[in-house]
Amino acid sequence: MTVSVQETDFDCGAEVAVLSAGDDEAGAVASFVGLVRGGEILAMTLEHYPGMTEQALQKIVDQARQRWEVRRVRVIHRVGRLAPGDQIVFVGVSSRHRGDAFAACEFIMDYLKTQAPFWKKEETPSGGRWVDARESDEDAARRWSGGN
Amino acid sequence: MTVSVQETDFDCGAEVAVLSAGDDEAGAVASFVGLVRGGEILAMTLEHYPGMTEQALQKIVDQARQRWEVRRVRVIHRVGRLAPGDQIVFVGVSSRHRGDAFAACEFIMDYLKTQAPFWKKEETPSGGRWVDARESDEDAARRWSGGN
Amino acid sequence: MSVKVLYFAGLREAMGRSAESVDLPAGVTTAGGLRDCLAGQHEAIRTAKNLRVAVNQQMVGLDAPVADGDEVAFFPPVTGG
């Protein structure tokens, strides 16, 4: 299974291990963990569109496979209520070489933050508010589209 | 401790967890694991220059800290005899934002492959041979030097 | 002639519902037409900024066709992870 959207937490070490297990050709595993930052936020709640969100994530993975030489990919995105310090998202990519692994991993993260159907509501001391789309995320995704 | 050169294996999941533990401002952890690829290689032996190698790794980490907003960094490089599938190197970087974490992690890996004093001897069915420096690794490191 | 309409995030809260069955009025054949029709009934849709739409779980433009039995979702711009 490549893509999971789930309320439960994940084990980064176990996921990284699976990406290269039994694969002699995997010389590189790049991975990313996104976490809830603190500051003024007490908690956040992530909502998704069951079915469509998983499809969107799979499509992002497929695009990465077309662009780079990738062996295995794993994407886990949590939904529900999350507190500062909680893990939100895991992306891991194995490849023969580190350049492909890094590029595919960062590509998937950038697209995931902008294209995938997730919505974030933040709880602050002054109440809850739905987060607006951030321009910097759209910039990050846009830089990949030059080669398309 | 930021930098370790050791014969013993490492636990990627534990290292990633430590990078963000107790740090509310760490929203992103990018990490990389390098592994011994199989193919014609039965095993490899990695040699280092005790003292100088650790200094070189610390210098690379310091350079990354000057270039990007980085919170914690961990570098582990194994030495001694390693077989296909074995972990060789771990680099992990925590940051507020994913762009800094990815860039610093890949920068450290690229420099580590070219600047740090490690030498690799490969065991093949036809005997052992010391690996020559590869041009592609020097290219990868060179692309970071434009901004210096 | 009806479609299943879904709402997400802030729009779901403003609508007070996550899903409903909507009879397609005669002449409504696109996502944009459906949006206009719903906007006439609900201030939350009338005032939504940058409303996005998906038909059968595919992001589409407002000129995308909508037919009997389709699943049509309206939601704000995504703000993932």
Added chain:
Amino acid sequence: MSVKVLYFAGLREAMGRSAESVDLPAGVTTAGGLRDCLAGQHEAIRTAKNLRVAVNQQMVGLDAPVADGDEVAFFPPVTGG
């Protein structure tokens, strides 16, 4: 006037040793001078391609000064990780 000389990797194997104490001949004041001096005694150093040198654990050029008590390391280009 002596320095500690270290060899690594293929050069260590070709030299048959990993470290030795070398008396600095009169007039030898640089890493390059020491390299030339050792090359006169050891074919492994004479034939080494792209030999790198570090003085007191810092990579240096062949014109770097070498003084009594220094640690001087010779090794092939690095091939890490």
